[in-house]
Amino acid sequence: MVAKAAALQKLIQSAVLKREWTDFETLLNRLNEVSAEMAVLEKDREALFAGFLPVPVELAGGDKGRFYTLCMRFTPEQRREIGEIYRSLKLEAIRVRLANEALLEYITEVRATMAGFFELAFPDRSGKIYTPRGTPVSHDMRSMVLNRRM
Structure with missing residues (x-):
């Protein structure tokens, strides 16, 4: 989903820089749809964490602490794989946020x-x-996408 948002954001950035306005509104609408889908996924993630870890966010060290606490329930191989996915997702979210801020x-x-x-x-x-x-x-x-947290 983040990769989809990043691709749309690159199209929007290209359209702005090249002043191609014909499909601009369509791109913004698609980006808004992706943002809405990401918000739903974020709520699902919060519900999942709450179900597995009834520990309050503040006591677990924030979302990052809760994530790694949840990972302790998996095997070392699964932890490594999930950790790599988590880190790559965070990096992609940072890239999208920086590109958005530059635009x-x-x-x-x-x-x-x-x-x-x-x-x-x-x-x-x-x-x-x-x-x-x-x-x-x-x-x-206002920022177009990923203005909150990831």
Whole structure:
């Protein structure tokens, strides 16, 4: 699932950098669907951990501590395999988060540059940017995916 989100994010980043807007909304919708699926999986993971380990998160050393406590129930071979999967998943999540932050920074800089240009060119608009439908553009720049935790 994280790999799927990473692939979609690369497509979105490429579309932004190349200014290919035809399928952009479709890509964002697909990314939102993947994000929703990941949220469901995260809830399932929490329920699984709660079922196996009734120890509160704080006493187990956080999610990472609970994960390794749960792994102690498996054989050494299984622990090693599960640990490798866990670490690779964490690394991929970090890569996706960093790519997302870089893309968001790029978009923020482009937007600030454009806003500065329009402020100088059209001072009567008071720095407002409008959509093609004539409504003011929101200045909310939330992250697209993996903004919470993994």
